[in-house]
Amino acid sequence: MNRIGIIGAMELEVEELISKLENAKITEKTGKKFYEGKLNGKDVVIVQCGIGKVNSAICVQLLADLFDVDAVVNTGVAGSLRAEINIGDIVVSTDAVEHDMDVSPLGYEPGIIPQMEESFFKADRKLVEKAIEVCKKVNPDISVYEGRVLSGDQFISSAEVKDRLIATFDGSCTEMEGASIAHCAYLNKIPYVVIRAISDKADGSAHMDYPEFERAAAAHCAKLVENLMNII
Numbered sequence: 214m215n216r217i218g219i220i221g222a223m224e225l226e227v228e229e230l231i232s233k234l235e236n237a238k239i240t241e242k243t244g245k246k247f248y249e250g251k252l253n254g255k256d257v258v259i260v261q262c263g264i265g266k267v268n269s270a271i272c273v274q275l276l277a278d279l280f281d282v283d284a285v286v287n288t289g290v291a292g293s294l295r296a297e298i299n300i301g302d303i304v305v306s307t308d309a310v311e312h313d314m315d316v317s318p319l320g321y322e323p324g325i326i327p328q329m330e331e332s333f334f335k336a337d338r339k340l341v342e343k344a345i346e347v348c349k350k351v352n353p354d355i356s357v358y359e360g361r362v363l364s365g366d367q368f369i370s371s372a373e374v375k376d377r378l379i380a381t382f383d384g385s386c387t388e389m390e391g392a393s394i395a396h397c398a399y400l401n402k403i404p405y406v407v408i409r410a411i412s413d414k415a416d417g418s419a420h421m422d423y424p425e426f427e428r429a430a431a432a433h434c435a436k437l438v439e440n441l442m443n444i445i
């Protein structure tokens with residue numbers, strides 16, 4: 214892989230990687246800054262896409278059209294959907310689905326996008342395996358899991374919604390960009406992986422600690438992504 218696009222929604226999720234970029238060149242498009250340079254010896258383009266499915270999809274398209282990336286890595290935080298996946302742990306995507314896509318009144322299963330061949334977008338197996346291998350090396354104090362990423366334009370913070378998502382989609386974590394990044398990567402035939410560190414349990418618990426957990430989780434992810442660059 215010659216050039217990797219790295220996307221994070223929030224400043225917290227990309228600032229550390231941007232600070233480590235060598236020979237950074239900035240291009241602005243759609244109000245977003247694309248940072249080209251070398252990260253750990255690899256040509257990369259890093260962008261803070263902003264929150265949600267539309268912002269993140271736009272950035273994948275720009276990474277494909279303007280920067281000719283041949284893989285996309287999404288880094289950031291997420292809410293856990295499994296009891297065994299704790300705050301601080303990392304989930305690497307097996308696949309990703311837009312949990313708020315719902316055309317069920319017309320007979321489609323939740324999450325299914327009518328008139329598309331795929332709605333559960335599979336991550337690139339090599340990227341998944343390498344991410345897990347690197348995570349075990351650089352973050353030995355936490356656990357890393359493979360699993361389905363559920364994305365929607367909603368911050369999930371109720372046990373009821375969480376339970377519905379688990380029952381409907383059997384996901385491992387929930388966030389707001391991974392599946393739209395996967396969707397856009399699929400349409401452009403670009404391999405992708407989502408790497409998310411758990412910042413909360415998606416059930417409204419432990420609100421007071423969220424900012425602290427979020428920061429520690431983002432740091433785990435950044436460390437993994439940086440160390441992934443020289444082996445892909």
Ligand code: ADE
Nearest residue numbers: 290291292368369388415
């Ligand atoms: N990002 C981090 N935690 C989240 C949650 N609970 N729901 C959606 N996005 C998130």
